[in-house]
Amino acid sequence: MKKLRILLADDHKIVREGLRLLINSQPDMQVVGEAANGREVLVKARELKPDVVVMDLSMPELNGLQATERLKAERPEMKVVALTAHEDESYLRQLCKVGAAGYVLKRSAGDELVKAIGTVAKGGVHYEASLASSVLAKQMTGSPVKGESRASELSEREKEVLIMLAWGYSNKETAGRLKLSVKTVETYKLRIGEKLGLRSRTEMVQYALRQGWLNETHTFLPLDR
Amino acid sequence: MNSAPLKILLVEDSPSDAALLKESLTQSGLEHFEFTHVECWAEAAKTLRQGHFDVLLLDLSLPDSAGRDTFLQAHAEAPHLPIVVLTGIEDEVIGLDAVRHGIQDYLIKGQADGRQIARAIRYAIERKQAEEELQKLNRTLRALGNSNQALMYAREESEFLEKVCKIIIEDCGHAMVWIGYAEEDEGKTVRPVAHAGFEEGYFDTLKVTWADTERGRGPTGTAIRTGKPAECRNMLTDPKFKPWREEAIKRGYISSLVLPLLAAGKSFGAVTIYSREPDRFSNDEKLLLTDLAGDVANGIMTIRMRLLHAKTEAELLRERDQLETRVRERTAELSRINQSLQAEIAQRQRAEEAHRQVLRRLAGAEETERGRISRELHDRLGQDLTGLKLKLQLIRKQGSFAPPVQESLGKLEQLADGLMRDIHRLAWELHPAVLDDLGLEAALRRYATEWSGNNRVPLDFHSDGVEAHRLPLQLETTLYRITQEALTNVTRHANAKRVSVLLERRPDHVSLIVEDDGGGFDAGIQASAARGKLGLLGMRERVTLAGGSLEIESTPGAGTTVFVRVPLKQEPVKGLKS
Numbered sequence: 001m002k003k004l005r006i007l008l009a010d011d012h013k014i015v016r017e018g019l020r021l022l023i024n025s026q027p028d029m030q031v032v033g034e035a036a037n038g039r040e041v042l043v044k045a046r047e048l049k050p051d052v053v054v055m056d057l058s059m060p061e062l063n064g065l066q067a068t069e070r071l072k073a074e075r076p077e078m079k080v081v082a083l084t085a086h087e088d089e090s091y092l093r094q095l096c097k098v099g100a101a102g103y104v105l106k107r108s109a110g111d112e113l114v115k116a117i118g119t120v121a122k123g124g125v126h127y128e129a130s131l132a133s134s135v136l137a138k139q140m141t142g143s144p145v146k147g148e149s150r151a152s153e154l155s156e157r158e159k160e161v162l163i164m165l166a167w168g169y170s171n172k173e174t175a176g177r178l179k180l181s182v183k184t185v186e187t188y189k190l191r192i193g194e195k196l197g198l199r200s201r202t203e204m205v206q207y208a209l210r211q212g213w214l215n216e217t218h219t220f221l222p223l224d225r
Numbered sequence: 226m227n228s229a230p231l232k233i234l235l236v237e238d239s240p241s242d243a244a245l246l247k248e249s250l251t252q253s254g255l256e257h258f259e260f261t262h263v264e265c266w267a268e269a270a271k272t273l274r275q276g277h278f279d280v281l282l283l284d285l286s287l288p289d290s291a292g293r294d295t296f297l298q299a300h301a302e303a304p305h306l307p308i309v310v311l312t313g314i315e316d317e318v319i320g321l322d323a324v325r326h327g328i329q330d331y332l333i334k335g336q337a338d339g340r341q342i343a344r345a346i347r348y349a350i351e352r353k354q355a356e357e358e359l360q361k362l363n364r365t366l367r368a369l370g371n372s373n374q375a376l377m378y379a380r381e382e383s384e385f386l387e388k389v390c391k392i393i394i395e396d397c398g399h400a401m402v403w404i405g406y407a408e409e410d411e412g413k414t415v416r417p418v419a420h421a422g423f424e425e426g427y428f429d430t431l432k433v434t435w436a437d438t439e440r441g442r443g444p445t446g447t448a449i450r451t452g453k454p455a456e457c458r459n460m461l462t463d464p465k466f467k468p469w470r471e472e473a474i475k476r477g478y479i480s481s482l483v484l485p486l487l488a489a490g491k492s493f494g495a496v497t498i499y500s501r502e503p504d505r506f507s508n509d510e511k512l513l514l515t516d517l518a519g520d521v522a523n524g525i526m527t528i529r530m531r532l533l534h535a536k537t538e539a540e541l542l543r544e545r546d547q548l549e550t551r552v553r554e555r556t557a558e559l560s561r562i563n564q565s566l567q568a569e570i571a572q573r574q575r576a577e578e579a580h581r582q583v584l585r586r587l588a589g590a591e592e593t594e595r596g597r598i599s600r601e602l603h604d605r606l607g608q609d610l611t612g613l614k615l616k617l618q619l620i621r622k623q624g625s626f627a628p629p630v631q632e633s634l635g636k637l638e639q640l641a642d643g644l645m646r647d648i649h650r651l652a653w654e655l656h657p658a659v660l661d662d663l664g665l666e667a668a669l670r671r672y673a674t675e676w677s678g679n680n681r682v683p684l685d686f687h688s689d690g691v692e693a694h695r696l697p698l699q700l701e702t703t704l705y706r707i708t709q710e711a712l713t714n715v716t717r718h719a720n721a722k723r724v725s726v727l728l729e730r731r732p733d734h735v736s737l738i739v740e741d742d743g744g745g746f747d748a749g750i751q752a753s754a755a756r757g758k759l760g761l762l763g764m765r766e767r768v769t770l771a772g773g774s775l776e777i778e779s780t781p782g783a784g785t786t787v788f789v790r791v792p793l794k795q796e797p798v799k800g801l802k803s
Contacts, residue, residue, distance in 0.1 A: 010608075011604075012604070012608035012609075012611070012612065014608065014609055014611075014612030014613075015608045015611045015612045015615070017612065018611065018612040018613075018614075018615025018616050018619070019615060021615065021616070021619050022615050022618065022619060025619060025622065025623070057662075058603065058604060058658070063662065065662070085603055085607050085611075085645070085649050085652075086649075086658060086659065087649065088659050088667070088671050089670075089671070089674070090659055090663050090667030090668075090670060090671055091659065091662075091663065091667075094663060094667075106607070106608075106611045106645065107642055107645045107646060107649070109611060109614065109615060110614070110615060110618045111618075168727065168729060168731075168736045168738060168788070170776055170778050170786065170788050171778050171786075172776075172778060186780060186783055190783075199683075199685075199723050199742075200685045200723045200724070200725040200740065200742070201685075201725040201727060201738065201740045201786070202685030202686065202687040202725035202726070202727055203685055203725075205687055205727060206687060220731050220733070220734070220736075
């Protein structure tokens with residue numbers, strides 16, 4: 001039975017050693033090379049043509065993300081499992097973007113890593129469960145679309161106030177610009193939220209964006225104080 | 226006048242004609258007259274200089290003068306004397322010519338009887354008197370006009386008064402004139418202030434008062450006291466003039482007219498005019514001179530008003546100048562104060578700038594140190610723990626140990642696991658690697674998620690324009706820390722149900738808004754209360770160091786919004802930073 005050929009990339013010798021022992025203890029896996037930084041990974045990968053690269057993200061020269069991007073650009077068939085201490089969905093998202101098939105936290109290294117290597121070698125993906133679910137949840141649902149059908153319920157004045165607030169003006173600045181009292185702007189803001197079911201300033205901005213109300217070029221002029 | 230004999234001077238070279246004329250006059254019923262007869266011009270001139278005559282009867286053909294010359298000489302010698310020319314029939318043209326030259330009448334010898342001659346003489350005297358009077362009035366009128374003109378040019382009271390006196394003398398031909406002011410002193414002195422004409426120390430002897438005393442009952446004192454013109458027709462006979470008689474006569478004064486100077490119905494002085502002739506002032510002339518005195522009084526008042534006005538004006542000018550000076554001084558003082566203030570401000574600004582520099586360096590140093598420790602934890606401790614854990618796993622799997630040992634190994638693995646988690650969290654809290662690696666948007670998103678989870682408050686994060694082009698790392702760190710602090714405030718104080726974090730890049734600035742719908746507060750109170758509570762640097766200091774502005778808008782019950790705006794000057798740093 002042909003063993004999976006693994007390239008290990010980590011700037012820490014102890015970690016590499018641990019990983020090597022772990023992987024080599026698997027009957028169907030074999031560490032064929034090791035690299036201590038991003039550049040070395042690229043060189044070794046060309047040279048050794050491994051099936052899977054286990055890539056640490058924090059490395060000198062080229063970091064894991066950049067190395068992955070180049071590697072995948074050169075050899076799309078090569079699988080990359082990212083190994084990181086960062087429990088951050090942004091990293092996961094970035095790594096997905098550049099084509100890493102696996103994302104394993106160092107904390108879960110060991111069984112999880114072995115599982116991940118096996119999965120990606122077969123063409124699957126293995127992402128750290130806790131992060132993947134939240135990324136997926138957001139991608140699937142986005143934020144619920146609100147208020148669209150009710151746009152006509154806004155008066156012209158309310159619309160103006162909403163647009164000003166969406167541009168990032170304070171209540172005071174909005175009041176100054178539209179020649180209203182601050183109190184009135186506050187009232188309008190509450191009413192807009194109620195009418196359109198918008199619960200926060202962010203939702204108001206997103207609503208205005210979707211309506212295309214922030215499309216025209218706007219010169220931001222804060223009030224002189 | 227009727228009682229005095231009419232003094233007639235006859236100049237006639239023919240004794241028979243003279244006798245005939247005298248005979249005719251005597252028969253004509255002309256009241257008593259004194260008849261003086263001379264036969265040539267030289268004698269006539271001599272006689273005229275010696276005595277007073279009422280009329281001159283003049284034959285033109287004399288041994289030492291003939292025709293026209295005769296009457297011209299006579300008129301020049303005695304301009305005020307009525308002259309009646311006696312001519313032969315052949316001289317009638319000359320006779321007419323004579324009338325044109327100031328001669329009163331002419332008689333053709335042998336044609337007029339005594340009565341006609343007497344009438345001619347009387348008429349000649351009357352005509353001459355009327356003519357003289359007219360001339361006097363004319364002169365006085367001229368004086369009136371001139372004095373009014375003098376007023377127009379007068380700058381000063383005494384100058385004006387001197388001028389008026391001079392005019393009265395020159396135009397009217399009086400002997401002397403003086404103007405005196407009624408003093409309000411104990412003796413009610415009349416103080417001479419101006420005069421013209423012949424006086425020769427007269428004033429030293431004058432001692433006039435306007436009190437009702439002997440020296441006050443003369444014309445001047447009387448005029449001032451009564452406010453009406455007063456006169457002395459003849460100083461030789463007027464008993465009231467006794468105190469001054471001797472001195473006046475010495476100087477040839479015979480009569481005087483005094484006109485009070487009135488202001489608002491009250492006399493404040495008088496114009497006194499002396500004449501060499503008795504009873505010199507006709508009613509018409511008195512009226513004209515009264516007018517003149519009125520004009521003089523008005524003139525004095527006008528000048529005084531002018532003076533007062535000028536003085537007031539000068540006063541005002543001086544006050545204005547003083548005011549201007551004070552304003553200038555005050556302005557100078559203010560500008561001095563302003564300058565020192567400016568200097569102080571500049572110094573303060575320098576001090577503040579130095580302070581900011583220190584803060585900036587401190588903040589930078591803190592952030593660097595946090596980053597260093599964070600990396601150290603992550604890269605060394607974290608990796609070592611990873612190695613430790615991997616080895617523990619291997620040991621556990623490879624050997625067959627007794628169950629207690631197996632259990633211990635499992636616990637050690639769990640311990641390493643927990644340590645890794647803690648270290649990662651600690652490193653992230655100290656300085657999130659994601660901020661350096663992936664940028665502000667990713668770091669904030671992560672922080673927002675953590676915060677929301679920890680606080681169980683929904684947080685809507687929205688960003689625009691900061692993912693593709695990263696901001697300068699220092700600014701990203703600043704904005705990250707500000708968001709952290711703002712959200713920490715929300716945790717502590719707001720009791721919010723929902724929170725917004727908005728990060729937007731605009732063409733010239735980056736805008737960060739953190740808004741909650743919690744309790745809100747009074748911005749001023751919160752600003753002062755928050756100071757000193759949060760970290761090394763407060764939000765406001767951080768924003769100021771980045772050259773931006775921070776506004777907090779909060780209404781009790783309606784939540785709090787923090788607006789941060791930092792202007793962008795340089796081109797953004799592009800791409801990822803390793």
